[in-house]
Amino acid sequence: xxxxxxxxxxxxxxxxxxxxxxxxxxxxxxxxxxxxxxxxxxxxxxxxxxxxxxxxxxxxxxxxxxxxxxxxxxxxxxxxxxxxxxxxxxxxxxxxxxxxxxxxxxxxxxxxxxxxxxxxxxxxxxxxxxxxxxxxxxxxxxxxxxxxxxxxxxxxxxxxxxxxxxxxxxxxxxxxxxxxxxxxxxxxxxxxxxxxxxxxxxxxxxxxxxxxxxxxxxxxxxxxxxxxxxxxxxxxxxxxxxxxxxxxxxxxxxxxxxxxxxxxxxxxxxxxxxxxxxxxxxxxxxxxxxxxxxxxxxxxxxxxxxxxxxx
Amino acid sequence: xxxxxxxxxxxxxxxxxxxxxxxxxxxxxxxxxxxxxxxxxxxxxxxxxxxxxxxxxxxxxxxxxxxxxxxxxxxxxxxxxxxxxxxxxxxxxxxxxxxxxxxxxxxxxxxxxxxxxxxxxxxxxxxxxxxxxxxxxxxxxxxxxxxxxxxxxxxxxxxxxxxxxxxxxxxxxxxxxxxxxxxxxxxxxxxxxxxxxxxxxxxxxxxxxxxxxxxxxxxxxxxxxxxxxxxxxxxxxxxxxxxxxxxxxxxxxxxxxxxxxxxxxxxxxxxxxxxxxxxxxxxxxxxxxxxxxxxxxxxxxxxxxxxxxxxxxxxxxxxxxxxxxxxxxxxxxxxxxxxxxxxxxxxxxxxxxxxxxxxxxxxxxxxxxxxxxxxxxxxxxxxxxxxxxxxxxxxxxxxxxxxxxxxxxxxxxxxxxxxxxxx
Numbered sequence: 001x002x003x004x005x006x007x008x009x010x011x012x013x014x015x016x017x018x019x020x021x022x023x024x025x026x027x028x029x030x031x032x033x034x035x036x037x038x039x040x041x042x043x044x045x046x047x048x049x050x051x052x053x054x055x056x057x058x059x060x061x062x063x064x065x066x067x068x069x070x071x072x073x074x075x076x077x078x079x080x081x082x083x084x085x086x087x088x089x090x091x092x093x094x095x096x097x098x099x100x101x102x103x104x105x106x107x108x109x110x111x112x113x114x115x116x117x118x119x120x121x122x123x124x125x126x127x128x129x130x131x132x133x134x135x136x137x138x139x140x141x142x143x144x145x146x147x148x149x150x151x152x153x154x155x156x157x158x159x160x161x162x163x164x165x166x167x168x169x170x171x172x173x174x175x176x177x178x179x180x181x182x183x184x185x186x187x188x189x190x191x192x193x194x195x196x197x198x199x200x201x202x203x204x205x206x207x208x209x210x211x212x213x214x215x216x217x218x219x220x221x222x223x224x225x226x227x228x229x230x231x232x233x234x235x236x237x238x239x240x241x242x243x244x245x246x247x248x249x250x251x252x253x254x255x256x257x258x259x260x261x262x263x264x265x266x267x268x269x270x271x272x273x274x275x276x277x278x279x280x281x282x283x284x285x286x287x288x289x290x291x292x293x294x295x296x297x298x299x300x301x302x303x304x305x306x307x308x309x310x311x
Numbered sequence: 312x313x314x315x316x317x318x319x320x321x322x323x324x325x326x327x328x329x330x331x332x333x334x335x336x337x338x339x340x341x342x343x344x345x346x347x348x349x350x351x352x353x354x355x356x357x358x359x360x361x362x363x364x365x366x367x368x369x370x371x372x373x374x375x376x377x378x379x380x381x382x383x384x385x386x387x388x389x390x391x392x393x394x395x396x397x398x399x400x401x402x403x404x405x406x407x408x409x410x411x412x413x414x415x416x417x418x419x420x421x422x423x424x425x426x427x428x429x430x431x432x433x434x435x436x437x438x439x440x441x442x443x444x445x446x447x448x449x450x451x452x453x454x455x456x457x458x459x460x461x462x463x464x465x466x467x468x469x470x471x472x473x474x475x476x477x478x479x480x481x482x483x484x485x486x487x488x489x490x491x492x493x494x495x496x497x498x499x500x501x502x503x504x505x506x507x508x509x510x511x512x513x514x515x516x517x518x519x520x521x522x523x524x525x526x527x528x529x530x531x532x533x534x535x536x537x538x539x540x541x542x543x544x545x546x547x548x549x550x551x552x553x554x555x556x557x558x559x560x561x562x563x564x565x566x567x568x569x570x571x572x573x574x575x576x577x578x579x580x581x582x583x584x585x586x587x588x589x590x591x592x593x594x595x596x597x598x599x600x601x602x603x604x605x606x607x608x609x610x611x612x613x614x615x616x617x618x619x620x621x622x623x624x625x626x627x628x629x630x631x632x633x634x635x636x637x638x639x640x641x642x643x644x645x646x647x648x649x650x651x652x653x654x655x656x657x658x659x660x661x662x663x664x665x666x667x668x669x670x671x672x673x674x675x676x677x678x679x680x681x682x683x684x685x686x687x688x689x690x691x692x693x694x695x696x697x698x699x700x701x702x703x704x705x706x707x708x709x710x711x712x713x714x715x716x717x718x719x720x721x722x723x724x725x726x727x728x729x730x731x732x733x734x
Binding site for chain 2: 008017146168172192
């Protein structure tokens with residue numbers, strides 16, 4: 001092979017440029033898109049990409065968060081602060097409103113509301129007539145995502161049919177849809193967890209404090225670290241310990257942030273982005289494996305902690 | 312471990328061609344495993360599955376096991392993307408499945424790749440399938456090919472077997488005009504010559520597979536290309552509080568070919584007016600130049616009416632404006648091409664209506680013979696002429712990949728039904 005002579009972009013610049021291109025395609029092809037912003041690290045990167053794509057203009061879409069009502073206070077406060085700093089419109093639609101309408105029915109009070117977000121999302125899409133939702137999902141997150149398109153078509157019921165996806169070639173994205181149908185666009189599809197942290201480091205992006213090492217009360221449940229007595233926005237405590245569980249104060253950080261009932265932190269002393277980048281490079285557990293409470297694979301994380309001197 | 316001062320060799324996208332029988336999944340699993348892209352919990356999960364299936368060793372091919380729907384039906388639905396990094400370079404693997412829908416999936420996966428790894432089973436040598444993969448690699452313009460002669464463990468690491476396959480492939484590569492071809496013997500199962508050299512292929516003194524990938528050029532082409540900048544979006548923040556922005560007109564897009572510097576003379580298509588680049592901006596910063604694949608905002612010296620779908624190009628090097636294109640088209644849809652129907656043709660950021668004028672011939676990708684056709688079924692490849700309602704600014708695909716490619720979209724379903732490469 002010939003030697004490398006042509007100047008090319010660094011890997012982060014390439015990923016950023018691709019993401020900018022995708023966002024501009026959504027803005028150019030769709031009439032009423034929305035950017036999903038939760039206050040989590042991936043969507044924080046998405047906001048910086050949107051700034052790079054559209055400044056000095058305003059974003060050609062509002063931001064929207066589907067709030068389960070069980071989100072970490074630090075994240076909700078960060079969400080509102082960031083949207084205000086950017087001077088962009090933030091729409092919040094809540095799973096609790098869907099519960100009041102009767103469109104979301106929990107099996108039990110403690111059931112995770114994560115999966116019920118999709119009902120509220122579809123209701124919001126209908127309410128505002130959005131034809132595209134820009135999200136921060138990545139293909140490296142799990143197997144099913146590895147086959148997700150960058151512009152992913154959803155029918156009028158919001159369903160993804162893996163057998164009926166549009167082939168996606170070159171950088172020619174097809175975001176066409178009929179009324180009632182919807183495109184989910186994923187500008188950071190090709191990013192890994194490591195890329196996200198390296199980007200946060202390079203851009204100096206601010207994050208909610210719970211991404212950094214802090215001490216909080218937890219219990220160990222089926223091998224996973226479960227935060228307990230977490231204060232909600234209204235001051236109420238959620239995730240109360242079960243009878244007989246021993247509460248310990250542990251130094252932890254979150255690798256992903258979602259509904260309180262189903263996101264677990266990892267033990268860590270990394271209190272700044274640089275340390276997190278190093279930890280991400282040397283971790284032995286996947287992002288989801290470490291944080292999904294219902295996952296059998298958390299056996300391995302327990303084993304590793306025990307090897308490192310855990311009780 | 313430090314994240315500072317590590318050389319960044321950018322990002323390389325490559326494609327793996329072959330079927331499960333060739334050990335493709337094992338090769339990908341091995342690359343991910345040996346570059347430490349597989350973490351302990353994933354490994355535990357596949358260890359469990361391996362032992363459930365009665366295997367004693369970990370089956371690395373399980374790492375690329377796909378969706379539940381696929382496992383239940385025993386099929387692979389389509390292209391999957393995998394990621395790993397060596398610290399100096401990030402890799403994106405496009406993994407296209409074998410069998411019936413192969414052409415469609417391989418063309419899709421190949422469209423964004425710069426290197427193709429073509430797997431050959433050392434016991435079987437060059438097969439019809441190998442020739443098909445190679446032809447498609449050539450068709451979609453992948454500049455670099457690595458022929459990986461796999462399963463060397465099953466032929467006792469025999470050099471003569473390897474040499475014979477290399478000779479046979481070289482003759483075929485010459486015939487179809489593949490120029491940059493590298494060969495490597497390996498055993499994905501045992502990990503020989505993937506990341507580690509192993510001890511059983513000491514007669515081979517070339518680089519390992521990962522060394523080849525590390526050294527491959529990240530740019531799609533090493534030759535100088537003419538500047539091409541399809542406009543995606545126009546930024547006019549007139550209503551802004553900042554009076555300095557009242558006259559701001561920024562043309563947003565990605566440099567799809569060549570590069571651009573402040574002060575360069577450019578031509579705007581379709582109106583053909585010429586002006587100079589006043590500024591190149593990214594997030595409030597002025598850049599002296601922008602290179603291939605860089606997303607930027609261009610400000611021009613003269614006020615010219617420009618909108619999405621227009622193209623800013625190097626003055627004196629403008630592509631042809633044409634209401635007719637001749638192209639090789641791969642049909643992607645279960646609904647056959649209908650010459651009676653109108654399709655949307657998307658070329659860069661421009662979308663125009665298109666209709667088939669004539670089909671010159673269809674290519675049999677197994678024999679490379681041409682035959683006549685009046686329609687195209689899924690996976691067919693044909694050379695045809697399209698009539699367009701408005702002109703596009705087209706380069707030939709071999710000159711410029713990004714401005715020589717288009718897709719066809721079904722007007723009623725909005726599905727992407729064809730992939731075209733302008734001749």
